Amino acid sequence: MLSYRHAFHAGNHADVLKHVALTFMLESFKRKDKPFVYVDTHAGAGLYDLRGKQAGKTGESAWGIGRIWDQQAKWPLLETYFQTIRSHNPDGKLRYYPGSPDIAAQLLRAQDKIILSELHNNEIDMLRGNMRGDSRVGIHHRDGFEALPALMPPTPRRGLVLIDPPYEVKDDYTYVVDTVSKAYKRWATGTYVIWYPLLAKKRDHSQVMVKKLAQQCDNLLVAELEVEAQQMELGMHGSGLAIINAPWQLDEQLKLTLPRLGTVLGLTEETKWTVEWRKQS
Ligand SMILES: C[S@@+](CC[C@H](N)C(=O)[O-])C[C@H]1O[C@@H](n2cnc3c(N)ncnc32)[C@H](O)[C@@H]1O
Numbered sequence: 001m002l003s004y005r006h007a008f009h010a011g012n013h014a015d016v017l018k019h020v021a022l023t024f025m026l027e028s029f030k031r032k033d034k035p036f037v038y039v040d041t042h043a044g045a046g047l048y049d050l051r052g053k054q055a056g057k058t059g060e061s062a063w064g065i066g067r068i069w070d071q072q073a074k075w076p077l078l079e080t081y082f083q084t085i086r087s088h089n090p091d092g093k094l095r096y097y098p099g100s101p102d103i104a105a106q107l108l109r110a111q112d113k114i115i116l117s118e119l120h121n122n123e124i125d126m127l128r129g130n131m132r133g134d135s136r137v138g139i140h141h142r143d144g145f146e147a148l149p150a151l152m153p154p155t156p157r158r159g160l161v162l163i164d165p166p167y168e169v170k171d172d173y174t175y176v177v178d179t180v181s182k183a184y185k186r187w188a189t190g191t192y193v194i195w196y197p198l199l200a201k202k203r204d205h206s207q208v209m210v211k212k213l214a215q216q217c218d219n220l221l222v223a224e225l226e227v228e229a230q231q232m233e234l235g236m237h238g239s240g241l242a243i244i245n246a247p248w249q250l251d252e253q254l255k256l257t258l259p260r261l262g263t264v265l266g267l268t269e270e271t272k273w274t275v276e277w278r279k280q281s
Helices: 013-029 053-058 065-074 076-086 100-107 121-131 144-151 171-186 206-216 250-265
Strands: 037-040 047-049 096-098 113-118 137-141 159-163 191-199 220-226 236-244 272-278
Touching: 013 065, 013 076, 013 100, 013 159, 013 191, 013 220, 013 236, 013 250, 037 100, 037 144, 065 076, 065 250, 076 096, 076 100, 076 250, 096 100, 100 113, 100 121, 113 121, 113 144, 121 137, 144 159, 144 171, 159 171, 171 191, 171 206, 191 206, 206 220, 206 236, 206 272, 220 250, 236 272, 250 272
Parallel strands: 037 113, 037 159, 113 137, 159 191
Antiparallel strands: 047 096, 191 236, 220 236, 220 272
């Protein structure tokens, strides 16, 4: 049974990292007129009400987007990211937060394509509602791990895959590695972006997964942001992105952005950031 609902976490520090990086990458693909495809294996609902029951219960966005929303003029590098959120909040008050499919739909052009998979019965209904009328979008009510290799290589053969599972079960780490391995064999030139949580010592499996991903390709870019110190038993103190075939200059964009994001999103003095290339070993 699927219990994870992204509305509880929408707009938190992990969403900020993931969606800022996503806007950098989508803008980078748009530098050429050639069409490209955006694939989202774990799409979620597409749009979240931060004043809704679920988001209201955790209040996580207050420690994420809420910390930078009133400082937009100070963040020219994040202008595209803010623009995608402003479009849902025309009065300037932060209420609605776009998920990755909505951010992509806003940024992609008429010639581009969007492929979304989502397994949860409620989330898929909301996703369909939020994406309705957009002829660039194909939606699959399907396991994203199983769908990705089956859909590879995509048409057009230029583009970006976001793999963003809940990791509520340990198997997700293995599924990610297996899925990327199968997809990469069929489409080695695609950009693959894998999001992962940084969890308490006893529960964290991220670094084993990242190591296995690095063994599969020769250019893995890893970007991590820790907003507090790692605990022993519980909690998510940060998140990361492992990117295969990262767009040109993404590393430089992230190196400019992460230290500043760390300062603003940090919950304690123990904020850390990393942007580095991992080699096969
Ligand atoms: C972290 S959320 C996605 C957030 C979204 N990518 C964003 O950034 O806005 C993960 C989603 O994956 C869905 N999910 C869980 N297991 C799945 C699977 N095997 N295949 C597809 N979707 C799945 C969950 O229902 C949830 O909506």
